[in-house]
Amino acid sequence: MAHCGGSPEASVHYVVGAIASAPEDPEPYTVLAELWRAKPAELSELTRDADSLRTVLAQSYIRFLQDDMDGAALAIGAVTGVQPDIAWGRAPWFGDARFLGTVSADALAEAAMRTMDYGHDLDTESMRERFRPWFHAIEVVSARRPSPEPLAKMAILLRTCGLVDASFALCDQADSIERIMLTEVVRAGTWRKVGDPEQTVAAFERALALDPANWSLYLDLADVRAEQGDFTAAVHLVDRALKLAPAELTLRAAGAAYRARLTGSPAALSELIELAQQLPNDSYRDLLIDHACAGPDLPAELVAAARRMQDR
Template sequence: MSIKGDLAMARVMSHCGGSPAAGLRFAAGAVVRDPGSLEPYQLLAEIREQYPDTGADRVGLAGLLTDAYLARLAGDMDAAATALAWVTGYRPDVPWADAPWFDDDLVAGLSPTGMGDAAIAVADAGQPLDGEKLTPWFRAIEAVCAREPVPEQMARMAIMLRFAGRIDESFALCDRADAIEPLMITSVVRGATHRHLGDGTATRRCYERALELDPGNWSLYLDLADLAAAEDDFTGAAQLTARGLEHEPDEPALRAAAAAYRARATGSGEAFDLFLTLAAAVEHTGYRKVLVGHALATPNLTTERLAAGRAFL
Protein backbone atom coordinates (compact mmCIF):
# COMPACT_ATOMS: atom_id res chain seq x y z
CA MET A 1 0.00 0.00 0.00
CA SER A 2 1.21 3.54 -0.74
CA ILE A 3 1.34 6.45 1.67
CA LYS A 4 -1.82 7.81 0.04
CA GLY A 5 -3.51 4.47 0.59
CA ASP A 6 -2.48 4.44 4.25
CA LEU A 7 -3.82 7.93 4.76
CA ALA A 8 -7.08 7.11 3.00
CA MET A 9 -7.54 3.99 5.13
CA ALA A 10 -6.72 6.00 8.26
CA ARG A 11 -9.50 8.45 7.46
CA VAL A 12 -11.99 5.73 6.53
CA MET A 13 -11.31 3.65 9.64
CA SER A 14 -11.41 6.67 11.93
CA HIS A 15 -14.44 8.47 10.59
CA CYS A 16 -16.55 5.80 8.87
CA GLY A 17 -15.31 2.48 10.15
CA GLY A 18 -15.73 3.32 13.78
CA SER A 19 -12.17 2.36 14.70
CA PRO A 20 -9.99 5.37 15.47
CA ALA A 21 -7.34 3.01 16.89
CA ALA A 22 -7.06 1.35 13.49
CA GLY A 23 -6.99 4.79 11.90
CA LEU A 24 -4.02 5.72 14.06
CA ARG A 25 -2.20 2.56 13.02
CA PHE A 26 -2.71 3.30 9.33
CA ALA A 27 -1.52 6.88 9.84
CA ALA A 28 1.55 5.57 11.64
CA GLY A 29 2.15 3.26 8.69
CA ALA A 30 2.16 6.32 6.46
CA VAL A 31 4.89 7.83 8.62
CA VAL A 32 6.95 4.67 8.20
CA ARG A 33 6.59 4.91 4.42
CA ASP A 34 7.60 8.58 4.32
CA PRO A 35 9.10 9.87 7.58
CA GLY A 36 9.74 13.26 5.99
CA SER A 37 6.07 13.95 5.24
CA LEU A 38 4.07 16.17 7.57
CA GLU A 39 0.59 15.03 6.49
CA PRO A 40 0.62 11.70 8.39
CA TYR A 41 1.54 13.52 11.59
CA GLN A 42 -1.23 16.04 11.06
CA LEU A 43 -3.68 13.18 10.63
CA LEU A 44 -2.41 11.45 13.78
CA ALA A 45 -3.01 14.65 15.72
CA GLU A 46 -6.45 15.10 14.15
CA ILE A 47 -7.58 11.59 15.07
CA ARG A 48 -6.23 11.89 18.62
CA GLU A 49 -7.98 15.22 19.14
CA GLN A 50 -11.30 13.93 17.76
CA TYR A 51 -11.10 10.58 19.55
CA PRO A 52 -8.98 11.07 22.67
CA ASP A 53 -9.88 7.67 24.16
CA THR A 54 -8.14 5.26 21.80
CA GLY A 55 -7.09 2.68 24.36
CA ALA A 56 -3.85 0.77 23.83
CA ASP A 57 -2.76 2.94 20.93
CA ARG A 58 -1.69 5.48 23.52
CA VAL A 59 1.37 3.34 24.23
CA GLY A 60 2.02 1.76 20.84
CA LEU A 61 3.97 3.07 17.87
CA ALA A 62 1.10 5.26 16.72
CA GLY A 63 0.62 6.61 20.23
CA LEU A 64 4.25 7.57 20.62
CA LEU A 65 4.36 9.26 17.22
CA THR A 66 1.22 11.20 18.09
CA ASP A 67 2.60 12.16 21.50
CA ALA A 68 5.82 13.35 19.88
CA TYR A 69 4.08 15.56 17.33
CA LEU A 70 1.56 17.01 19.79
CA ALA A 71 4.37 17.80 22.23
CA ARG A 72 6.19 19.59 19.42
CA LEU A 73 3.07 21.63 18.63
CA ALA A 74 2.77 22.49 22.32
CA GLY A 75 6.37 23.64 22.45
CA ASP A 76 7.54 20.87 24.78
CA MET A 77 10.68 20.01 22.87
CA ASP A 78 12.07 17.63 25.49
CA ALA A 79 8.90 15.51 25.48
CA ALA A 80 8.75 15.57 21.68
CA ALA A 81 12.34 14.41 21.31
CA THR A 82 12.04 11.71 23.97
CA ALA A 83 8.87 10.23 22.47
CA LEU A 84 10.46 10.14 19.03
CA ALA A 85 13.59 8.63 20.57
CA TRP A 86 11.62 5.70 21.99
CA VAL A 87 10.21 5.05 18.52
CA THR A 88 13.72 5.33 17.08
CA GLY A 89 15.08 2.75 19.50
CA TYR A 90 12.18 0.41 18.78
CA ARG A 91 12.42 0.72 14.98
CA PRO A 92 15.93 2.00 14.15
CA ASP A 93 15.52 0.95 10.53
CA VAL A 94 13.32 4.02 9.90
CA PRO A 95 14.83 7.55 9.78
CA TRP A 96 12.24 8.99 12.16
CA ALA A 97 14.19 12.19 12.76
CA ASP A 98 13.60 13.13 9.12
CA ALA A 99 10.24 14.39 10.38
CA PRO A 100 9.81 17.99 9.19
CA TRP A 101 9.00 19.08 12.73
CA PHE A 102 12.35 17.73 14.02
CA ASP A 103 13.87 21.04 13.01
CA ASP A 104 16.14 23.81 14.21
CA ASP A 105 13.42 25.23 16.46
CA LEU A 106 13.03 21.89 18.22
CA VAL A 107 16.78 21.56 18.73
CA ALA A 108 16.98 25.16 19.98
CA GLY A 109 14.38 24.37 22.63
CA LEU A 110 15.89 21.04 23.64
CA SER A 111 17.48 21.04 27.09
CA PRO A 112 20.61 19.03 27.95
CA THR A 113 18.51 16.75 30.16
CA GLY A 114 15.96 16.28 27.39
CA MET A 115 18.69 15.40 24.91
CA GLY A 116 20.26 13.05 27.44
CA ASP A 117 16.90 11.35 28.06
CA ALA A 118 16.36 10.98 24.32
CA ALA A 119 19.83 9.53 23.79
CA ILE A 120 19.25 6.90 26.47
CA ALA A 121 15.83 6.08 25.00
CA VAL A 122 17.41 5.37 21.62
CA ALA A 123 20.14 3.20 23.14
CA ASP A 124 18.05 1.38 25.76
CA ALA A 125 16.04 -0.65 23.26
CA GLY A 126 19.18 -2.63 22.49
CA GLN A 127 18.51 -2.74 18.76
CA PRO A 128 21.35 -2.42 16.23
CA LEU A 129 21.47 1.22 15.19
CA ASP A 130 22.02 2.60 11.71
CA GLY A 131 24.20 5.68 12.04
CA GLU A 132 23.11 7.13 8.71
CA LYS A 133 19.49 7.21 9.86
CA LEU A 134 20.48 9.00 13.07
CA THR A 135 22.24 11.98 11.49
CA PRO A 136 19.68 14.56 12.75
CA TRP A 137 20.18 13.19 16.26
CA PHE A 138 23.94 13.61 16.00
CA ARG A 139 23.45 17.21 14.90
CA ALA A 140 21.13 17.78 17.85
CA ILE A 141 23.69 16.36 20.28
CA GLU A 142 26.38 18.66 18.94
CA ALA A 143 24.11 21.71 19.01
CA VAL A 144 22.91 21.10 22.57
CA CYS A 145 26.42 20.41 23.88
CA ALA A 146 27.81 23.51 22.18
CA ARG A 147 25.02 25.68 23.59
CA GLU A 148 24.87 24.30 27.13
CA PRO A 149 27.50 21.68 27.97
CA VAL A 150 26.41 19.68 31.02
CA PRO A 151 28.91 16.88 31.79
CA GLU A 152 26.45 14.29 33.13
CA GLN A 153 24.15 14.68 30.14
CA MET A 154 27.07 14.66 27.72
CA ALA A 155 28.10 11.29 29.13
CA ARG A 156 24.57 9.98 28.56
CA MET A 157 24.66 11.22 24.98
CA ALA A 158 28.00 9.47 24.51
CA ILE A 159 26.26 6.17 25.25
CA MET A 160 24.03 6.61 22.21
CA LEU A 161 27.04 7.50 20.08
CA ARG A 162 28.71 4.24 21.08
CA PHE A 163 25.61 2.20 20.29
CA ALA A 164 25.47 3.93 16.91
CA GLY A 165 29.04 2.92 16.14
CA ARG A 166 30.41 6.45 16.59
CA ILE A 167 33.24 5.29 18.86
CA ASP A 168 35.63 8.20 18.28
CA GLU A 169 32.81 10.70 18.74
CA SER A 170 31.76 8.96 21.97
CA PHE A 171 35.26 9.17 23.40
CA ALA A 172 35.57 12.79 22.27
CA LEU A 173 32.32 13.77 23.99
CA CYS A 174 33.52 12.09 27.20
CA ASP A 175 36.75 14.07 26.94
CA ARG A 176 34.78 17.31 26.56
CA ALA A 177 32.67 16.42 29.59
CA ASP A 178 35.74 15.63 31.70
CA ALA A 179 37.33 18.92 30.71
CA ILE A 180 34.38 20.68 32.38
CA GLU A 181 34.06 18.41 35.43
CA PRO A 182 35.26 14.82 35.89
CA LEU A 183 32.32 12.64 36.93
CA MET A 184 31.93 9.00 37.78
CA ILE A 185 29.37 8.43 35.03
CA THR A 186 31.75 9.73 32.36
CA SER A 187 34.47 7.29 33.40
CA VAL A 188 31.93 4.46 33.41
CA VAL A 189 30.70 5.35 29.92
CA ARG A 190 34.26 5.55 28.63
CA GLY A 191 35.04 2.22 30.30
CA ALA A 192 31.99 0.57 28.76
CA THR A 193 33.13 1.74 25.35
CA HIS A 194 36.58 0.25 25.90
CA ARG A 195 34.88 -2.95 27.03
CA HIS A 196 32.84 -2.96 23.83
CA LEU A 197 36.15 -2.78 21.96
CA GLY A 198 37.55 -5.70 23.96
CA ASP A 199 40.20 -3.67 25.79
CA GLY A 200 40.06 -5.05 29.32
CA THR A 201 43.04 -3.05 30.57
CA ALA A 202 41.59 0.30 29.52
CA THR A 203 38.18 -0.73 30.85
CA ARG A 204 39.60 -1.53 34.27
CA ARG A 205 41.53 1.74 34.34
CA CYS A 206 38.33 3.70 33.63
CA TYR A 207 36.33 1.86 36.29
CA GLU A 208 39.09 2.40 38.83
CA ARG A 209 39.01 6.10 38.01
CA ALA A 210 35.23 6.06 38.43
CA LEU A 211 35.68 4.45 41.84
CA GLU A 212 38.08 7.22 42.85
CA LEU A 213 35.35 9.71 42.00
CA ASP A 214 32.60 7.74 43.77
CA PRO A 215 34.26 5.42 46.32
CA GLY A 216 30.99 4.24 47.85
CA ASN A 217 29.49 2.93 44.61
CA TRP A 218 28.96 -0.80 45.06
CA SER A 219 28.19 -1.42 41.37
CA LEU A 220 31.69 -0.27 40.43
CA TYR A 221 33.18 -2.90 42.71
CA LEU A 222 31.01 -5.46 40.96
CA ASP A 223 32.06 -4.22 37.52
CA LEU A 224 35.72 -4.50 38.50
CA ALA A 225 35.12 -7.93 40.02
CA ASP A 226 33.51 -9.14 36.81
CA LEU A 227 36.51 -7.89 34.85
CA ALA A 228 38.85 -9.74 37.19
CA ALA A 229 36.79 -12.91 36.82
CA ALA A 230 36.91 -12.61 33.04
CA GLU A 231 40.70 -12.71 33.39
CA ASP A 232 40.51 -15.76 35.72
CA ASP A 233 41.55 -13.70 38.75
CA PHE A 234 38.91 -15.07 41.09
CA THR A 235 40.82 -14.14 44.22
CA GLY A 236 40.78 -10.52 43.11
CA ALA A 237 37.13 -10.82 42.11
CA ALA A 238 36.20 -12.18 45.54
CA GLN A 239 38.09 -9.37 47.26
CA LEU A 240 36.39 -6.71 45.15
CA THR A 241 32.89 -8.05 45.79
CA ALA A 242 33.67 -8.22 49.51
CA ARG A 243 34.57 -4.53 49.41
CA GLY A 244 31.36 -3.80 47.54
CA LEU A 245 29.33 -5.58 50.21
CA GLU A 246 30.73 -3.18 52.78
CA HIS A 247 28.75 -0.46 51.01
CA GLU A 248 25.63 -2.40 49.97
CA PRO A 249 25.31 -5.68 51.90
CA ASP A 250 21.80 -6.48 50.66
CA GLU A 251 22.25 -6.13 46.89
CA PRO A 252 21.22 -9.53 45.38
CA ALA A 253 23.55 -9.52 42.37
CA LEU A 254 26.52 -8.44 44.48
CA ARG A 255 25.84 -11.09 47.13
CA ALA A 256 25.49 -13.82 44.51
CA ALA A 257 28.66 -12.75 42.71
CA ALA A 258 30.59 -12.63 45.98
CA ALA A 259 29.57 -16.19 46.78
CA ALA A 260 30.32 -17.46 43.27
CA TYR A 261 33.74 -15.83 43.16
CA ARG A 262 34.62 -16.97 46.67
CA ALA A 263 33.67 -20.53 45.76
CA ARG A 264 35.80 -20.41 42.64
CA ALA A 265 38.76 -18.79 44.42
CA THR A 266 38.81 -21.08 47.45
CA GLY A 267 37.10 -24.27 46.29
CA SER A 268 34.62 -23.87 49.13
CA GLY A 269 31.56 -26.08 48.85
CA GLU A 270 29.85 -23.94 51.47
CA ALA A 271 30.36 -20.83 49.35
CA PHE A 272 28.96 -22.71 46.37
CA ASP A 273 25.90 -23.72 48.40
CA LEU A 274 25.42 -20.09 49.43
CA PHE A 275 25.60 -19.07 45.79
CA LEU A 276 22.84 -21.54 44.94
CA THR A 277 20.58 -19.96 47.55
CA LEU A 278 21.27 -16.48 46.18
CA ALA A 279 21.29 -17.12 42.43
CA ALA A 280 17.53 -17.06 41.96
CA ALA A 281 17.41 -13.46 43.20
CA VAL A 282 19.68 -12.23 40.38
CA GLU A 283 17.18 -10.62 38.03
CA HIS A 284 19.31 -10.44 34.88
CA THR A 285 19.15 -13.94 33.38
CA GLY A 286 22.28 -13.54 31.29
CA TYR A 287 24.36 -12.34 34.22
CA ARG A 288 23.02 -15.11 36.44
CA LYS A 289 24.14 -17.68 33.87
CA VAL A 290 27.62 -16.13 33.75
CA LEU A 291 27.90 -16.46 37.53
CA VAL A 292 26.63 -20.04 37.39
CA GLY A 293 29.27 -20.85 34.80
CA HIS A 294 32.00 -19.48 37.05
CA ALA A 295 30.66 -21.27 40.11
CA LEU A 296 30.33 -24.62 38.33
CA ALA A 297 34.07 -24.53 37.64
CA THR A 298 34.76 -24.70 41.39
CA PRO A 299 37.13 -27.64 41.95
CA ASN A 300 35.94 -30.91 43.50
CA LEU A 301 32.21 -30.21 43.51
CA THR A 302 30.03 -33.19 44.31
CA THR A 303 27.70 -34.64 41.70
CA GLU A 304 24.74 -33.28 43.64
CA ARG A 305 26.15 -29.77 43.73
CA LEU A 306 26.95 -29.83 40.03
CA ALA A 307 23.40 -30.94 39.24
CA ALA A 308 21.94 -28.22 41.44
CA GLY A 309 24.05 -25.58 39.73
CA ARG A 310 23.26 -26.79 36.23
CA ALA A 311 19.56 -26.47 36.99
CA PHE A 312 20.02 -22.69 36.67
CA LEU A 313 21.32 -22.96 33.10
Protein backbone atom coordinates in the same frame (compact mmCIF):
# COMPACT_ATOMS: atom_id res chain seq x y z
CA MET B 1 -10.91 13.42 7.73
CA ALA B 2 -13.23 13.14 4.78
CA HIS B 3 -11.60 9.88 3.71
CA CYS B 4 -11.96 8.46 7.22
CA GLY B 5 -15.67 9.03 7.79
CA GLY B 6 -15.04 12.16 9.84
CA SER B 7 -13.36 10.14 12.57
CA PRO B 8 -10.32 11.78 14.22
CA GLU B 9 -9.16 8.39 15.45
CA ALA B 10 -9.26 6.85 11.98
CA SER B 11 -7.58 9.94 10.55
CA VAL B 12 -4.71 9.76 13.04
CA HIS B 13 -4.33 6.05 12.38
CA TYR B 14 -4.08 6.71 8.64
CA VAL B 15 -1.66 9.63 8.96
CA VAL B 16 0.63 7.83 11.39
CA GLY B 17 0.72 4.85 9.06
CA ALA B 18 1.88 7.19 6.31
CA ILE B 19 4.60 8.59 8.58
CA ALA B 20 5.81 5.07 9.37
CA SER B 21 6.08 4.34 5.65
CA ALA B 22 8.22 7.42 4.97
CA PRO B 23 9.22 9.42 8.07
CA GLU B 24 11.02 12.03 5.95
CA ASP B 25 7.89 12.90 3.87
CA PRO B 26 6.53 16.26 5.12
CA GLU B 27 2.97 15.73 3.83
CA PRO B 28 1.64 13.47 6.64
CA TYR B 29 2.91 15.95 9.23
CA THR B 30 1.06 18.73 7.42
CA VAL B 31 -2.14 16.70 7.59
CA LEU B 32 -1.57 15.92 11.28
CA ALA B 33 -1.02 19.61 12.00
CA GLU B 34 -4.30 20.42 10.26
CA LEU B 35 -6.08 17.77 12.33
CA TRP B 36 -4.54 19.23 15.47
CA ARG B 37 -5.74 22.72 14.63
CA ALA B 38 -9.23 21.46 13.77
CA LYS B 39 -9.71 18.99 16.64
CA PRO B 40 -7.18 19.74 19.40
CA ALA B 41 -9.27 18.27 22.24
CA GLU B 42 -9.98 15.04 20.37
CA LEU B 43 -6.35 14.55 19.35
CA SER B 44 -5.13 15.26 22.89
CA GLU B 45 -7.44 12.52 24.14
CA LEU B 46 -6.33 10.10 21.42
CA THR B 47 -2.62 10.57 22.13
CA ARG B 48 -2.82 9.91 25.85
CA ASP B 49 -2.39 6.16 25.30
CA ALA B 50 1.35 5.73 25.84
CA ASP B 51 1.12 1.98 25.22
CA SER B 52 0.45 2.35 21.50
CA LEU B 53 3.35 2.95 19.12
CA ARG B 54 1.12 4.85 16.71
CA THR B 55 -0.24 7.21 19.33
CA VAL B 56 3.20 7.90 20.82
CA LEU B 57 4.43 8.72 17.32
CA ALA B 58 1.55 11.13 16.82
CA GLN B 59 2.22 12.51 20.29
CA SER B 60 5.83 13.32 19.36
CA TYR B 61 4.77 15.67 16.57
CA ILE B 62 1.88 17.17 18.52
CA ARG B 63 4.32 17.98 21.34
CA PHE B 64 6.45 19.76 18.73
CA LEU B 65 3.41 21.74 17.56
CA GLN B 66 2.79 22.71 21.19
CA ASP B 67 6.40 23.91 21.52
CA ASP B 68 7.03 21.13 24.02
CA MET B 69 10.34 20.11 22.51
CA ASP B 70 11.40 17.99 25.46
CA GLY B 71 8.18 15.99 25.29
CA ALA B 72 8.60 15.60 21.53
CA ALA B 73 12.13 14.25 21.99
CA LEU B 74 11.11 11.77 24.68
CA ALA B 75 8.25 10.45 22.57
CA ILE B 76 10.33 9.95 19.41
CA GLY B 77 13.01 8.29 21.53
CA ALA B 78 10.47 5.79 22.85
CA VAL B 79 9.19 5.04 19.35
CA THR B 80 12.73 4.56 18.07
CA GLY B 81 13.53 2.17 20.90
CA VAL B 82 10.61 -0.06 19.97
CA GLN B 83 11.27 -0.06 16.23
CA PRO B 84 14.74 1.27 15.33
CA ASP B 85 14.66 -0.33 11.88
CA ILE B 86 12.57 2.66 10.76
CA ALA B 87 14.43 5.99 10.50
CA TRP B 88 12.02 7.96 12.71
CA GLY B 89 14.67 10.64 13.24
CA ARG B 90 14.32 11.69 9.60
CA ALA B 91 11.05 13.41 10.51
CA PRO B 92 11.39 17.00 9.26
CA TRP B 93 10.61 18.44 12.69
CA PHE B 94 13.42 16.45 14.35
CA GLY B 95 16.04 18.30 12.32
CA ASP B 96 14.21 21.62 12.49
CA ALA B 97 16.20 24.56 13.89
CA ARG B 98 13.33 25.37 16.26
CA PHE B 99 13.55 21.90 17.79
CA LEU B 100 17.35 21.71 17.92
CA GLY B 101 17.55 25.23 19.30
CA THR B 102 15.13 24.57 22.14
CA VAL B 103 15.22 20.94 23.27
CA SER B 104 17.11 20.54 26.52
CA ALA B 105 20.26 18.46 26.77
CA ASP B 106 18.64 16.44 29.57
CA ALA B 107 15.63 15.55 27.43
CA LEU B 108 17.66 14.66 24.36
CA ALA B 109 19.93 12.50 26.52
CA GLU B 110 16.95 10.69 28.04
CA ALA B 111 15.47 10.27 24.56
CA ALA B 112 18.76 8.80 23.37
CA MET B 113 18.67 6.32 26.26
CA ARG B 114 15.13 5.32 25.29
CA THR B 115 16.29 4.40 21.80
CA MET B 116 18.29 1.57 23.43
CA ASP B 117 15.56 0.30 25.75
CA TYR B 118 14.89 -2.96 23.93
CA GLY B 119 18.45 -4.06 23.28
CA HIS B 120 18.36 -3.97 19.48
CA ASP B 121 21.69 -4.22 17.68
CA LEU B 122 22.48 -0.67 16.58
CA ASP B 123 26.11 -1.31 15.62
CA THR B 124 25.57 -1.83 11.89
CA GLU B 125 26.02 0.40 8.86
CA SER B 126 22.30 0.42 8.15
CA MET B 127 21.47 1.41 11.73
CA ARG B 128 24.10 4.14 11.73
CA GLU B 129 22.53 5.55 8.59
CA ARG B 130 19.08 5.54 10.24
CA PHE B 131 20.47 7.19 13.37
CA ARG B 132 22.34 9.94 11.50
CA PRO B 133 19.72 12.57 12.53
CA TRP B 134 20.29 11.58 16.16
CA PHE B 135 24.04 12.06 15.78
CA HIS B 136 23.42 15.51 14.31
CA ALA B 137 21.03 16.42 17.13
CA ILE B 138 23.57 15.30 19.73
CA GLU B 139 26.28 17.39 18.05
CA VAL B 140 24.10 20.51 17.94
CA VAL B 141 22.71 20.26 21.46
CA SER B 142 26.09 19.31 22.97
CA ALA B 143 27.61 22.44 21.47
CA ARG B 144 24.71 24.66 22.47
CA ARG B 145 24.16 23.58 26.04
CA PRO B 146 26.88 21.24 27.32
CA SER B 147 26.32 19.54 30.65
CA PRO B 148 28.32 16.54 31.95
CA GLU B 149 25.58 14.04 32.74
CA PRO B 150 23.59 14.48 29.50
CA LEU B 151 26.82 14.36 27.49
CA ALA B 152 27.77 11.08 29.16
CA LYS B 153 24.35 9.58 28.46
CA MET B 154 24.44 10.65 24.83
CA ALA B 155 27.90 9.10 24.55
CA ILE B 156 26.29 5.74 25.38
CA LEU B 157 24.18 5.93 22.22
CA LEU B 158 27.22 6.79 20.13
CA ARG B 159 29.06 3.80 21.60
CA THR B 160 26.10 1.49 21.05
CA CYS B 161 26.04 2.55 17.39
CA GLY B 162 29.74 1.72 17.07
CA LEU B 163 30.97 5.33 17.04
CA VAL B 164 33.65 4.69 19.64
CA ASP B 165 35.86 7.70 18.89
CA ALA B 166 32.86 10.05 18.97
CA SER B 167 31.76 8.51 22.28
CA PHE B 168 35.19 9.10 23.82
CA ALA B 169 35.19 12.66 22.47
CA LEU B 170 31.84 13.39 24.13
CA CYS B 171 33.18 12.01 27.41
CA ASP B 172 36.21 14.26 27.08
CA GLN B 173 33.89 17.21 26.48
CA ALA B 174 31.96 16.29 29.63
CA ASP B 175 35.20 16.16 31.62
CA SER B 176 36.15 19.62 30.39
CA ILE B 177 33.05 20.97 32.17
CA GLU B 178 33.15 18.84 35.32
CA ARG B 179 34.44 15.37 36.13
CA ILE B 180 31.64 13.11 37.33
CA MET B 181 31.38 9.42 38.07
CA LEU B 182 28.95 8.65 35.23
CA THR B 183 31.36 9.86 32.56
CA GLU B 184 34.05 7.45 33.77
CA VAL B 185 31.54 4.60 33.86
CA VAL B 186 30.54 5.35 30.27
CA ARG B 187 34.19 5.58 29.28
CA ALA B 188 34.84 2.23 30.99
CA GLY B 189 32.00 0.63 29.04
CA THR B 190 33.44 1.99 25.81
CA TRP B 191 36.90 0.61 26.58
CA ARG B 192 35.22 -2.68 27.38
CA LYS B 193 33.54 -2.65 23.99
CA VAL B 194 36.92 -1.97 22.38
CA GLY B 195 38.35 -4.95 24.26
CA ASP B 196 40.90 -3.18 26.47
CA PRO B 197 40.46 -4.51 30.03
CA GLU B 198 43.24 -2.44 31.59
CA GLN B 199 41.79 0.83 30.30
CA THR B 200 38.39 -0.42 31.48
CA VAL B 201 39.76 -1.01 34.98
CA ALA B 202 41.48 2.37 35.02
CA ALA B 203 38.23 4.14 34.13
CA PHE B 204 36.27 2.26 36.80
CA GLU B 205 38.95 3.12 39.35
CA ARG B 206 38.64 6.80 38.45
CA ALA B 207 34.88 6.45 38.85
CA LEU B 208 35.39 4.96 42.31
CA ALA B 209 37.67 7.83 43.27
CA LEU B 210 34.81 10.18 42.41
CA ASP B 211 32.16 8.07 44.20
CA PRO B 212 33.89 5.78 46.73
CA ALA B 213 30.66 4.68 48.40
CA ASN B 214 29.18 3.22 45.21
CA TRP B 215 29.08 -0.56 45.68
CA SER B 216 28.10 -1.26 42.08
CA LEU B 217 31.42 0.16 40.86
CA TYR B 218 33.29 -2.39 42.95
CA LEU B 219 31.15 -5.10 41.36
CA ASP B 220 31.89 -3.75 37.88
CA LEU B 221 35.60 -3.90 38.65
CA ALA B 222 35.26 -7.39 40.10
CA ASP B 223 33.53 -8.60 36.95
CA VAL B 224 36.32 -7.23 34.76
CA ARG B 225 38.95 -8.92 36.93
CA ALA B 226 36.98 -12.17 36.70
CA GLU B 227 36.98 -11.86 32.90
CA GLN B 228 40.78 -11.58 33.14
CA GLY B 229 40.95 -14.68 35.32
CA ASP B 230 42.08 -12.78 38.43
CA PHE B 231 39.61 -14.23 40.91
CA THR B 232 41.69 -13.19 43.93
CA ALA B 233 41.15 -9.56 42.96
CA ALA B 234 37.50 -10.26 42.13
CA VAL B 235 36.83 -11.70 45.58
CA HIS B 236 38.63 -8.80 47.26
CA LEU B 237 36.60 -6.22 45.33
CA VAL B 238 33.28 -7.91 46.09
CA ASP B 239 34.20 -8.12 49.78
CA ARG B 240 34.80 -4.36 49.77
CA ALA B 241 31.44 -3.81 48.12
CA LEU B 242 29.69 -6.03 50.66
CA LYS B 243 30.91 -3.77 53.44
CA LEU B 244 28.87 -1.01 51.78
CA ALA B 245 25.80 -3.12 50.90
CA PRO B 246 25.87 -6.41 52.84
CA ALA B 247 22.31 -7.39 51.89
CA GLU B 248 22.63 -6.75 48.15
CA LEU B 249 21.58 -9.95 46.37
CA THR B 250 23.72 -9.53 43.25
CA LEU B 251 26.83 -8.81 45.32
CA ARG B 252 26.29 -11.87 47.49
CA ALA B 253 25.83 -14.07 44.42
CA ALA B 254 28.95 -12.69 42.75
CA GLY B 255 30.96 -13.15 45.93
CA ALA B 256 29.83 -16.77 46.21
CA ALA B 257 30.62 -17.46 42.56
CA TYR B 258 34.09 -15.95 42.70
CA ARG B 259 34.96 -17.71 45.96
CA ALA B 260 33.82 -21.03 44.50
CA ARG B 261 35.99 -20.44 41.44
CA LEU B 262 39.01 -19.38 43.48
CA THR B 263 38.92 -21.91 46.31
CA GLY B 264 36.64 -24.75 45.19
CA SER B 265 34.44 -24.16 48.22
CA PRO B 266 31.31 -26.36 48.17
CA ALA B 267 29.68 -23.96 50.65
CA ALA B 268 30.22 -21.05 48.26
CA LEU B 269 28.72 -22.98 45.33
CA SER B 270 25.76 -24.00 47.48
CA GLU B 271 25.22 -20.37 48.40
CA LEU B 272 25.29 -19.38 44.74
CA ILE B 273 22.72 -22.07 43.88
CA GLU B 274 20.42 -20.69 46.56
CA LEU B 275 20.85 -17.07 45.48
CA ALA B 276 20.72 -17.76 41.74
CA GLN B 277 17.01 -18.47 41.90
CA GLN B 278 16.40 -14.85 42.89
CA LEU B 279 18.72 -13.06 40.48
CA PRO B 280 16.75 -10.85 38.06
CA ASN B 281 19.30 -11.02 35.22
CA ASP B 282 19.45 -14.48 33.66
CA SER B 283 22.55 -13.84 31.55
CA TYR B 284 24.52 -12.57 34.56
CA ARG B 285 23.29 -15.54 36.61
CA ASP B 286 24.53 -17.94 33.93
CA LEU B 287 27.89 -16.17 33.75
CA LEU B 288 28.37 -16.46 37.51
CA ILE B 289 27.48 -20.16 37.37
CA ASP B 290 30.01 -20.70 34.58
CA HIS B 291 32.71 -19.08 36.70
CA ALA B 292 31.78 -20.99 39.83
CA CYS B 293 31.55 -24.42 38.20
CA ALA B 294 35.13 -24.07 36.97
CA GLY B 295 36.38 -24.06 40.57
CA PRO B 296 38.85 -26.77 41.64
CA ASP B 297 37.62 -30.15 42.92
CA LEU B 298 33.98 -29.17 43.38
CA PRO B 299 31.54 -32.04 44.08
CA ALA B 300 30.01 -33.26 40.82
CA GLU B 301 26.50 -33.28 42.25
CA LEU B 302 26.77 -29.61 43.24
CA VAL B 303 28.10 -28.64 39.83
CA ALA B 304 25.21 -30.52 38.20
CA ALA B 305 22.72 -28.73 40.46
CA ALA B 306 24.22 -25.38 39.51
CA ARG B 307 24.10 -26.23 35.80
CA ARG B 308 20.43 -27.12 36.12
CA MET B 309 19.80 -23.53 37.22
CA GLN B 310 20.96 -22.40 33.78
CA ASP B 311 18.19 -24.40 32.11
CA ARG B 312 15.38 -22.69 33.98
